[in-house]
Amino acid sequence: MDKLGVKTFFFAISDYSRFSILAALMEKDLSVNEIADAVETEQSNVSHHLACLLNCGFVDVRREGKMRIYSLKDEARPIVGSIIKHIQKYNSEIIACDIANKEYISRVIK
Template identity: 35%
Template sequence: MAMTKGAGSSPSAADLAPAAALFRGLSDPTRLAILQRLTEGEARVVDLIRVLGTAQSTVSAHLACLRECGLVTGRPEGRQMFYSLNRPELMDLLASAESLLAATGNQVVLCPVYGADATKKEAVTKR
Protein backbone atom coordinates (compact mmCIF):
# COMPACT_ATOMS: atom_id res chain seq x y z
CA MET A 1 0.00 0.00 0.00
CA ALA A 2 1.48 3.28 -1.08
CA MET A 3 -0.22 6.30 0.48
CA THR A 4 2.26 8.90 -0.63
CA LYS A 5 2.79 9.90 -4.21
CA GLY A 6 5.97 8.66 -5.68
CA ALA A 7 7.14 7.42 -9.00
CA GLY A 8 4.38 5.51 -10.71
CA SER A 9 0.64 5.72 -10.82
CA SER A 10 -1.69 7.05 -8.15
CA PRO A 11 -3.00 4.42 -5.76
CA SER A 12 -6.51 3.10 -6.36
CA ALA A 13 -9.29 3.07 -3.78
CA ALA A 14 -8.59 -0.64 -3.28
CA ASP A 15 -4.92 0.13 -2.61
CA LEU A 16 -5.93 2.68 0.02
CA ALA A 17 -8.54 0.47 1.73
CA PRO A 18 -6.09 -0.86 4.37
CA ALA A 19 -5.05 2.70 5.28
CA ALA A 20 -8.69 3.77 5.49
CA ALA A 21 -9.38 0.80 7.80
CA LEU A 22 -6.42 1.77 9.99
CA PHE A 23 -7.61 5.35 10.31
CA ARG A 24 -11.18 4.18 11.00
CA GLY A 25 -9.76 2.03 13.79
CA LEU A 26 -7.98 5.07 15.19
CA SER A 27 -11.03 7.34 14.80
CA ASP A 28 -12.58 6.57 18.18
CA PRO A 29 -11.53 8.88 21.04
CA THR A 30 -11.53 6.01 23.55
CA ARG A 31 -9.22 3.90 21.38
CA LEU A 32 -6.92 6.89 20.92
CA ALA A 33 -6.88 7.47 24.68
CA ILE A 34 -5.98 3.82 25.24
CA LEU A 35 -3.16 4.04 22.70
CA GLN A 36 -1.96 7.32 24.20
CA ARG A 37 -1.78 5.69 27.64
CA LEU A 38 0.03 2.65 26.22
CA THR A 39 2.76 4.90 24.80
CA GLU A 40 3.80 5.26 28.46
CA GLY A 41 4.14 1.50 28.91
CA GLU A 42 2.11 -1.58 29.72
CA ALA A 43 -1.30 -1.31 31.37
CA ARG A 44 -3.99 -3.63 32.66
CA VAL A 45 -7.69 -3.11 31.99
CA VAL A 46 -8.12 -1.83 35.55
CA ASP A 47 -5.38 0.76 34.93
CA LEU A 48 -7.07 1.93 31.75
CA ILE A 49 -10.46 2.13 33.49
CA ARG A 50 -8.92 4.40 36.12
CA VAL A 51 -7.34 6.71 33.53
CA LEU A 52 -10.28 6.80 31.12
CA GLY A 53 -13.14 6.73 33.60
CA THR A 54 -15.11 4.32 31.42
CA ALA A 55 -16.72 0.96 32.07
CA GLN A 56 -14.70 -2.24 32.00
CA SER A 57 -16.79 -3.60 29.14
CA THR A 58 -16.07 -0.48 27.06
CA VAL A 59 -12.32 -0.68 27.64
CA SER A 60 -12.29 -4.42 26.93
CA ALA A 61 -14.24 -3.97 23.68
CA HIS A 62 -11.86 -1.28 22.46
CA LEU A 63 -8.83 -3.36 23.44
CA ALA A 64 -10.28 -6.29 21.49
CA CYS A 65 -10.62 -4.06 18.43
CA LEU A 66 -7.04 -2.81 18.78
CA ARG A 67 -5.75 -6.36 19.26
CA GLU A 68 -7.62 -7.63 16.19
CA CYS A 69 -6.06 -4.78 14.18
CA GLY A 70 -2.62 -5.88 15.36
CA LEU A 71 -1.93 -2.57 17.10
CA VAL A 72 -1.98 -3.85 20.70
CA THR A 73 -0.80 -7.08 22.25
CA GLY A 74 -1.57 -8.71 25.57
CA ARG A 75 0.89 -10.43 27.87
CA PRO A 76 -0.66 -12.73 30.48
CA GLU A 77 0.80 -12.74 33.95
CA GLY A 78 -1.10 -14.94 36.36
CA ARG A 79 -4.75 -13.94 36.10
CA GLN A 80 -3.95 -10.52 34.69
CA MET A 81 -3.31 -9.33 31.15
CA PHE A 82 -0.84 -6.54 30.51
CA TYR A 83 -1.46 -4.64 27.28
CA SER A 84 1.15 -2.80 25.25
CA LEU A 85 1.63 -1.31 21.81
CA ASN A 86 2.45 -4.01 19.30
CA ARG A 87 4.00 -1.70 16.71
CA PRO A 88 6.52 1.01 17.64
CA GLU A 89 5.62 2.79 14.38
CA LEU A 90 2.31 3.65 16.01
CA MET A 91 4.12 6.05 18.34
CA ASP A 92 5.52 7.84 15.28
CA LEU A 93 2.06 8.03 13.72
CA LEU A 94 0.52 9.48 16.90
CA ALA A 95 3.36 12.00 17.22
CA SER A 96 2.92 13.01 13.57
CA ALA A 97 -0.82 13.45 14.13
CA GLU A 98 -0.17 15.70 17.14
CA SER A 99 2.30 17.72 15.09
CA LEU A 100 -0.16 18.06 12.21
CA LEU A 101 -2.96 19.12 14.57
CA ALA A 102 -0.69 21.74 16.12
CA ALA A 103 0.36 23.02 12.68
CA THR A 104 -3.23 23.35 11.46
CA GLY A 105 -4.43 24.95 14.66
CA ASN A 106 -6.80 22.02 15.16
CA GLN A 107 -8.90 23.17 12.17
CA VAL A 108 -10.23 19.65 11.76
CA VAL A 109 -12.43 20.31 14.79
CA LEU A 110 -14.33 22.77 12.57
CA CYS A 111 -14.86 20.27 9.74
CA PRO A 112 -18.63 20.01 9.09
CA VAL A 113 -18.37 16.28 8.29
CA TYR A 114 -15.94 14.99 10.94
CA GLY A 115 -15.47 17.89 13.36
CA ALA A 116 -16.76 18.36 16.89
CA ASP A 117 -20.22 19.58 15.82
CA ALA A 118 -20.65 16.65 13.43
CA THR A 119 -19.70 14.23 16.21
CA LYS A 120 -22.27 15.80 18.55
CA LYS A 121 -24.98 15.58 15.87
CA GLU A 122 -24.10 11.91 15.26
CA ALA A 123 -24.37 11.13 18.97
CA VAL A 124 -27.80 12.79 19.18
CA THR A 125 -28.98 10.92 16.07
CA LYS A 126 -27.95 7.55 17.56
CA ARG A 127 -30.12 8.07 20.66
Protein backbone atom coordinates in the same frame (compact mmCIF):
# COMPACT_ATOMS: atom_id res chain seq x y z
CA MET B 1 -4.60 3.68 -2.58
CA ASP B 2 -6.14 0.59 -1.10
CA LYS B 3 -9.66 1.38 0.02
CA LEU B 4 -9.89 -1.43 2.55
CA GLY B 5 -6.56 -0.46 4.06
CA VAL B 6 -7.53 3.18 4.42
CA LYS B 7 -10.93 2.41 5.85
CA THR B 8 -9.59 -0.15 8.28
CA PHE B 9 -6.77 2.11 9.43
CA PHE B 10 -9.16 4.94 10.17
CA PHE B 11 -11.81 2.66 11.61
CA ALA B 12 -9.32 1.50 14.20
CA ILE B 13 -7.54 4.72 15.03
CA SER B 14 -10.18 7.39 14.62
CA ASP B 15 -12.48 6.53 17.47
CA TYR B 16 -11.77 8.83 20.39
CA SER B 17 -11.76 6.07 22.98
CA ARG B 18 -9.49 3.85 20.95
CA PHE B 19 -7.09 6.66 20.14
CA SER B 20 -7.02 7.62 23.82
CA ILE B 21 -6.08 4.07 24.68
CA LEU B 22 -3.19 4.23 22.23
CA ALA B 23 -2.14 7.59 23.63
CA ALA B 24 -2.22 6.21 27.17
CA LEU B 25 -0.11 3.25 26.10
CA MET B 26 2.51 5.64 24.68
CA GLU B 27 3.45 6.37 28.30
CA LYS B 28 3.54 2.85 29.71
CA ASP B 29 2.05 -0.63 29.49
CA LEU B 30 -1.27 -0.96 31.27
CA SER B 31 -3.80 -3.55 32.41
CA VAL B 32 -7.39 -3.40 31.20
CA ASN B 33 -8.66 -1.78 34.37
CA GLU B 34 -5.83 0.72 34.38
CA ILE B 35 -6.82 1.63 30.85
CA ALA B 36 -10.44 1.96 31.87
CA ASP B 37 -9.38 4.41 34.57
CA ALA B 38 -7.10 6.34 32.25
CA VAL B 39 -9.68 6.64 29.51
CA GLU B 40 -12.60 7.04 31.89
CA THR B 41 -14.91 4.46 30.48
CA GLU B 42 -16.27 1.06 31.40
CA GLN B 43 -14.11 -2.05 31.54
CA SER B 44 -16.41 -3.86 29.15
CA ASN B 45 -16.10 -1.11 26.63
CA VAL B 46 -12.32 -1.08 26.95
CA SER B 47 -12.20 -4.80 26.28
CA HIS B 48 -14.21 -4.36 23.12
CA HIS B 49 -11.84 -1.64 21.96
CA LEU B 50 -8.75 -3.65 22.88
CA ALA B 51 -9.97 -6.59 20.85
CA CYS B 52 -10.11 -4.27 17.86
CA LEU B 53 -6.73 -2.66 18.49
CA LEU B 54 -5.17 -6.10 18.96
CA ASN B 55 -6.61 -7.37 15.72
CA CYS B 56 -5.49 -4.28 13.89
CA GLY B 57 -1.93 -4.75 15.03
CA PHE B 58 -1.71 -1.64 17.15
CA VAL B 59 -1.10 -3.37 20.49
CA ASP B 60 0.27 -6.54 22.08
CA VAL B 61 -0.84 -8.41 25.22
CA ARG B 62 0.93 -10.47 27.83
CA ARG B 63 -0.30 -12.02 31.03
CA GLU B 64 0.98 -10.97 34.44
CA GLY B 65 -0.73 -12.85 37.20
CA LYS B 66 -4.42 -12.43 36.82
CA MET B 67 -4.03 -9.33 34.71
CA ARG B 68 -3.55 -8.90 31.00
CA ILE B 69 -1.04 -6.16 30.25
CA TYR B 70 -1.41 -4.31 26.97
CA SER B 71 1.44 -2.52 25.25
CA LEU B 72 1.74 -0.35 22.17
CA LYS B 73 3.45 -2.05 19.26
CA ASP B 74 6.69 -0.42 18.16
CA GLU B 75 5.37 0.06 14.64
CA ALA B 76 2.38 1.99 15.97
CA ARG B 77 4.45 4.42 18.00
CA PRO B 78 5.41 6.81 15.19
CA ILE B 79 1.82 7.08 13.92
CA VAL B 80 0.32 7.83 17.30
CA GLY B 81 3.18 10.15 18.14
CA SER B 82 2.96 12.15 14.95
CA ILE B 83 -0.79 12.52 15.17
CA ILE B 84 -0.62 13.70 18.77
CA LYS B 85 2.10 16.14 17.78
CA HIS B 86 0.03 17.49 14.92
CA ILE B 87 -3.12 17.89 16.96
CA GLN B 88 -1.19 19.73 19.64
CA LYS B 89 0.40 22.03 17.09
CA TYR B 90 -2.72 22.82 15.04
CA ASN B 91 -5.28 22.51 17.79
CA SER B 92 -6.72 25.98 17.37
CA GLU B 93 -7.10 25.65 13.60
CA ILE B 94 -8.75 22.28 13.96
CA ILE B 95 -11.10 23.41 16.67
CA ALA B 96 -12.13 26.33 14.48
CA CYS B 97 -13.94 23.88 12.22
CA ASP B 98 -17.51 24.74 12.97
CA ILE B 99 -18.85 22.07 10.65
CA ALA B 100 -17.64 19.25 12.82
CA ASN B 101 -18.75 21.05 15.93
CA LYS B 102 -21.94 22.86 15.11
CA GLU B 103 -23.01 23.35 11.54
CA TYR B 104 -23.28 19.77 10.46
CA ILE B 105 -25.01 18.86 13.67
CA SER B 106 -27.45 21.71 13.43
CA ARG B 107 -28.07 20.89 9.79
CA VAL B 108 -29.03 17.39 10.82
CA ILE B 109 -30.78 18.09 14.08
CA LYS B 110 -32.39 21.17 12.54
